[in-house]
Amino acid sequence: MFVNSTQGESLRSKIRSTLLEMQTDVQDVDDIIQGFERKIESIVNRLDKIEERLKRLEDLLSEGGGI
Amino acid sequence: MVVSIAIHSYRGGTGKSTTTANLSVLLAALGRRVATIDLDITSPGLHVIYSVSPQLLKNTLNDYIYGKVDLKDVVLDLTNHLRLPRGKLYFLGSSMKPEDIVKVMREGYHEGFFKHIALALDQEFGVDYVIFDTHPGLNEDTLLAVMSSDLSILLMRMDKQDITGTYVTMQVMKKFGKVCYVILNMVPPNLANAPELANEVSKIINAPVIGVLPFYDEVLSHRSKGVFCLHHPQHPYSTKMLKIAKHIMSLTASQGPMQQATQVA
Numbered sequence: 001m002f003v004n005s006t007q008g009e010s011l012r013s014k015i016r017s018t019l020l021e022m023q024t025d026v027q028d029v030d031d032i033i034q035g036f037e038r039k040i041e042s043i044v045n046r047l048d049k050i051e052e053r054l055k056r057l058e059d060l061l062s063e064g065g066g067i
Numbered sequence: 068m069v070v071s072i073a074i075h076s077y078r079g080g081t082g083k084s085t086t087t088a089n090l091s092v093l094l095a096a097l098g099r100r101v102a103t104i105d106l107d108i109t110s111p112g113l114h115v116i117y118s119v120s121p122q123l124l125k126n127t128l129n130d131y132i133y134g135k136v137d138l139k140d141v142v143l144d145l146t147n148h149l150r151l152p153r154g155k156l157y158f159l160g161s162s163m164k165p166e167d168i169v170k171v172m173r174e175g176y177h178e179g180f181f182k183h184i185a186l187a188l189d190q191e192f193g194v195d196y197v198i199f200d201t202h203p204g205l206n207e208d209t210l211l212a213v214m215s216s217d218l219s220i221l222l223m224r225m226d227k228q229d230i231t232g233t234y235v236t237m238q239v240m241k242k243f244g245k246v247c248y249v250i251l252n253m254v255p256p257n258l259a260n261a262p263e264l265a266n267e268v269s270k271i272i273n274a275p276v277i278g279v280l281p282f283y284d285e286v287l288s289h290r291s292k293g294v295f296c297l298h299h300p301q302h303p304y305s306t307k308m309l310k311i312a313k314h315i316m317s318l319t320a321s322q323g324p325m326q327q328a329t330q331v332a
Contacts, residue, residue: 010178011178011211011214011215012175012178012207012211014243015207015210015211015214015243016207018239018242018243019205019207019210019239022238022239022242024235024238029231029234029235030231032234032271033227033230033231033234033271036230036267036271037227037230039267040225040258040264040267043258043261043263043264043267044257044258044261047257047258047260047261048257051257
């Protein structure tokens with residue numbers, strides 16, 4: 001039988017007590033994630049600009065009949 | 068010596084089962100002997116991806132946990148069923164009966180179960196890898212599976228809810244001195260091409276990113292009708308998954324079974 005038993009539950013107890021004692025600062029987590037989101041946003045914006053430039057370049061090439 | 072791998076995520080819907088199924092098949096195709104265990108006991112679904120009918124899934128992991136059957140009665144050899152050219156793929160499915168699901172959820176696993184089953188599969192079937200497809204979140208039984216595994220892989224979507232949850236999960240892992248690896252899944256295609264993405268995620272989550280998988284309509288359209296990599300071996304998703312499988316092999320080959328310490332930091 002491999003169901004939970006009260007004997008030898010050292011890892012389970014550790015998991016339980018660790019989770020209960022964590023005292024996570026939700027505001028701190030939120031600030032960190034917000035900072036990360038801003039970085040991702042700037043990556044997306046930079047990629048969008050590159051894509052825009054490429055598109056413009058393609059349009060110019062097609063107007064000029066290619067290289 | 069067997070290496071156990073837990074595929075985990077903070078939130079549901081991150082593609083754990085799809086990743087588990089594809090990764091297992093690719094490791095087998097690379098000549099390894101793999102056993103996949105559906106530990107998502109509240110919503111098992113791996114058998115669907117493997118096209119295992121209820122008739123074929125006569126005995127489940129739940130029966131084994133309660134000592135009703137032997138290990139050999141639960142293990143399905145899917146190597147021929149999936150027409151794998153090399154290696155071996157074994158599967159241990161979970162029961163879909165509500166009464167069985169509730170029973171395991173209520174009583175929980177014995178903490179030695181995960182290490183026991185990996186060793187038993189090694190002894191009886193000579194497997195190289197045991198892959199656990201876990202239940203998402205931070206519940207005790209799931210964390211037991213993750214902490215008991217040699218290697219933990221967290222799947223994350225580039226979604227604010229998921230990033231926050233993965234960050235918190237990683238704080239828990241850190242407390243246990245557990246090294247985790249991250250796979251970014253279903254990443255918006257434009258973002259997936261950013262070379263600095265993996266590095267930025269790695270910095271915030273404080274764990275190595277071992278793969279970036281863009282969102283593909285084809286994977287979604289496949290709708291779990293078989294293992295995607297077997298049906299579309301040339302698709303970019305399959306080539307990226309193959310790269311991840313090889314990466315995992317190199318990680319486990321260089322370090323051997325890590326048996327990472329699970330001491331509270």
